[in-house]
Amino acid sequence: MLQSFSADQLTMFEVCWQTLRAALFVSCLTACHGYNIYEDRIPNGASVPHPCKPNYIWGGVGHENVLGGGARNPFGIAFQDAGNTWTEALCRSDSDGDGQSNGVELGDPNCVWTSGAAELTTGLSHPGVCEPTDSDLCLQLNSWEIDCTIGDFTCDGIGHPDTTNWTITFDNTAVPAQETTYMCQIFDIPDDQVYHLFASQPVIDNPYIMHHTLVYGCTGTPPSTYNSPSSCGMYLEECSVMLAGWTVGSPGECQRSDDGFLVGKGHFTQVMMEHHWNNPTSASNYFDASGITLFLTPNLRANNLATLITGQEDLTIPAGESAFTVTGTCPKDCLDQKLENTIYITSAHLHMHYLGSSGRIEQWRDGVLINTWFDESSYSYDYPVSNVFDPPIPLLKGDEVKTICTYKSTSKDEITYYGEGTSDEMCYAFMNYYPSENGPSECVSWDEFTTCDDFGSANQFSASIFLLVGLLGLCLMGTLV
Known part of the structure; x- marks a missing residue:
């Protein structure tokens, strides 16, 4: 049944529609190549x-x-x-x-x-x-x-007599009987001198629920509640500098022999470890005390690393698609704003969930594609590929970086959205670069907007968009009543 609207209602609807257009543009997502049928x-x-x-x-x-x-x-x-x-x-x-x-x-x-x-x-x-x-x-x-x-882990420098192996593990904690849980705990790390963090290796206590682990450096004083494992989101303002990570299929993380993250005296002396627990059967008898070993050397290397995150968080993946592609653009004006000078990308990898089928990272300059950093024609969440660049790839002010993710949703009978759960989807690229003082930590898109558009961090940015959508909903409710 069609509903008719008064002139006032139509005017209000027009205002709401303009608000929507200002907040969220319709995403243009393109189907591409076929896949294993x-x-x-x-x-x-x-x-x-x-x-x-x-x-x-x-x-x-x-x-x-x-x-x-x-x-x-x-x-x-x-x-x-x-x-x-x-x-x-x-x-x-x-x-x-x-x-x-x-x-x-x-x-x-x-x-x-x-x-x-x-x-x-x-x-x-x-x-x-x-x-x-x-x-x-x-x-x-x-x-x-x-x-x-799971795979053996080797990395030059681990066996050196000066290397400190610093293992941090969660207190043994009951896993909630729900599909997705993010838990965080704060740890001290050696602060007697300056170190380079050059490698990390997972310590998996309960492989049935471990999805990924991230370690962030703390620049502020985190709430005391995180002195023991506590529920958290994907972002804590006081601890937001990514230093290390693990995901299913990775035996560990190893940096090039010239590179490391500065930690210790005068730098990061506390870190936050974030676990993502995936418990799809909502089992109530699981516990976990997983963690990670950080490998620290006092023999400082030539380059100080940082991590740049790019990608797209506006994901609406229809069911039944053999190939559905989204692009997250870190545009010229954003890199101009965030880059102090040229940075050099040493490695990069994609992060999608189980619908992810392929992806790549492109570098553009003056509207021309100058470099495809890598092109994973067959992406597997369980078998992540870390692409190491030697020599490193220069990224200049004025460049653009495009993160392109393709999904296969033929196994789904409903739309899949961006989200923290394993059954949701993501489209991120994580790349390490030096020198750390020259570059940004993130340039993530929501449709055509980016984190340069005064929305704050990637997750704060998402929250702002969701707030706008909520306000729009209230606006429309007023229109249709």
């Missing part, structure tokens, strides 16, 4: 868990290689024999021989699934890998070696 032909094809790496996804479900390609596993062979189609016979078969049908393992126990509408999204297992992998039965049935290791 086979995971769309089975239930939960993009969400099959790794059988022996908690929190990991097995991307190439029908292959022995976790990322796909190469030899097929028993389920992949059966799927091919079924014409690469999810049939009732395939559903009721037990391809890996572990006593559970393919349908049960993939969330379609009654074999009624149709594309985009799996019955279950939790309690999944792998239909091509006998589980548990270390049982006598599965040691016989799994005819290839399954990589259950």
